[in-house]
Amino acid sequence: HYFIQSNLRAMSALGVEHHMFVQTLAARRIVSEKEAVELITKCIELSDVSYPTVELPDHITKINSKLSDLFLEIRKGTCEHTATKYYCFVNNQEDEISKLCSNYSPQDFAYFRKLIEQMILSDEGYVQSTDSLTLCNSLPDQKKMTYVHAKALLRGWCSEHWLLEDRKNNSFQLGPRALIELGPYIQSAYGDHVTSCSLCRTLCIYGERCEDCNTKFHYHCKERINKSVENMRCPNCKAEWS
Numbered sequence: 001h002y003f004i005q006s007n008l009r010a011m012s013a014l015g016v017e018h019h020m021f022v023q024t025l026a027a028r029r030i031v032s033e034k035e036a037v038e039l040i041t042k043c044i045e046l047s048d049v050s051y052p053t054v055e056l057p058d059h060i061t062k063i064n065s066k067l068s069d070l071f072l073e074i075r076k077g078t079c080e081h082t083a084t085k086y087y088c089f090v091n092n093q094e095d096e097i098s099k100l101c102s103n104y105s106p107q108d109f110a111y112f113r114k115l116i117e118q119m120i121l122s123d124e125g126y127v128q129s130t131d132s133l134t135l136c137n138s139l140p141d142q143k144k145m146t147y148v149h150a151k152a153l154l155r156g157w158c159s160e161h162w163l164l165e166d167r168k169n170n171s172f173q174l175g176p177r178a179l180i181e182l183g184p185y186i187q188s189a190y191g192d193h194v195t196s197c198s199l200c201r202t203l204c205i206y207g208e209r210c211e212d213c214n215t216k217f218h219y220h221c222k223e224r225i226n227k228s229v230e231n232m233r234c235p236n237c238k239a240e241w242s
Contacts, residue, residue, distance in 0.1 A: 013066060014062070014063060014066055015047065015049060016043075016047040016049070017040070017043040017044045017046075017047035017049055018043075018059065018062065018063050020043040020046065020047065021039060021040050021043045021059070021063065022063060022067070022074075022089075024039055024043075025039070025074065025087065025089045026089050028089075029088065029089050029160070029161075029177070030086055030087070030088045030089070030161050030176065030177045030180070031086065031087055032084055032085065032086055032087075033056070033076075033084070033085040033086065033087065036056055036087045037054065037056050040054060040056055040059050041054050060074050060076070060087070071091065071092045071093035072089070072090065072091055072092065073089075073090045073092055074087055074088070074089055074090070075087070075088050075090045075180050075181075076088075076180075077176055077179050077180035077183070077202075078176070078179075078200075078202070078218075078220075079164065079175070079176040079179075080125070080173065080174070080179065080204070080205060080206040080207065080218055080219075080220070081164055081166060081173060081206060082164075082220075083218075083220035083224075084176070086161070086176040086177070086180065088176070088177055088180040088181060090180070090181055104153075107139060107143065107145060108153055110139050110140070111135065111136055111139060111145060111150065111153065112153075112157070112162070114135045114136075114138065114139065115127060115132060115135060115163070115172070116174070116178070116182075116186070117190075118131070118132075118135065119172075119173060119174055119205060119206075120186065120190045120193050120194060120205060121190075121193055123209075124206070125173060125174075125204075125205040125206035125207060126166065126169070126171040126172060126173035126206060127171060127172050127173070128170060128171050129165075129170045129171055129172065130170075132150075132154060132171075132172050133147050133150050133151070135150075136149075136150040154172065157175070158172075158175065160175075160177065161175040161176050161177035161178075162174075162175050162177050162178045163175045163178065164176075173205070173206050174205055174206070179203060179205070183203050186203065186205075187203060195216050197216065197217045197218045197221055198210075198215045198216065198217045198234075198235050198236055199217045199218065199221035199222065199225060199235060200217075200218065200221050204216050204217065204218055206218070206219070207219060208222060210234040210236065210237060210239060210241070211239070212234065212237050212239040213234060213236050213237035213239070215234055215235070215236040215237070222241070226241075
């Protein structure tokens with residue numbers, strides 16, 4: 001809330017409903033698209049204003065036009081595992097990776113970076129649960145981290161949407177908040193190892209590759225397009241997909 005309160009003039013053109021929406025999202029940091037629609041609808045009701053229809057993208061665009069003066073942004077992204085869309089409250093003035101570091105110790109931060117690195121360098125885009133715990137033993141120049149602490153960190157990061165636990169596959173992968181907030185950092189730090197989905201053109205860590213040309217795409221993007229065409233082909237090499 002500090003950034004908003006420090007420059008009210010930048011927000012003066014927004015209505016009460018938008019102030020309420022921003023304050024709530026700033027506190028939660030990330031909400032699903034469904035929750036965002038419910039939230040803006042509730043804020044409109046409480047503000048005693050009316051709109052012909054509640055168009056969330058229009059409200060976000062208007063809010064962002066004012067937040068940009070404060071180096072803030074409400075950014076949209078998609079969970080690679082569930083395809084659920086999220087809105088995240090982002091501070092563009094902070095270094096991307098410091099957004100997580102500010103709430104954790106240097107050792108915790110080093111562990112998180114290890115997890116990110118392993119997920120990005122793996123072909124599958126995830127880390128098995130047992131391997132994620134083993135990584136806490138390989139932190140450079142740090143006091144040894146216990147498995148109990150590592151498990152607590154993993155639970156906390158999942159609850160904050162930095163990570164996502166796939167219990168069916170017994171693994172962890174990047175959560176929607178990490179993809180949205182840390183996307184620029186990931187592309188900058190691991191540019192040679194990451195690529196964009198050939199279907200939606202956004203960062204793709206957890207996905208599938210074409211067997212013929214190695215082009216990568218999200219599982220949910222392929223499934224969505226597969227429902228609309230009879231014979232799906234790779235958008236890059238035109239090989240037919242099963």
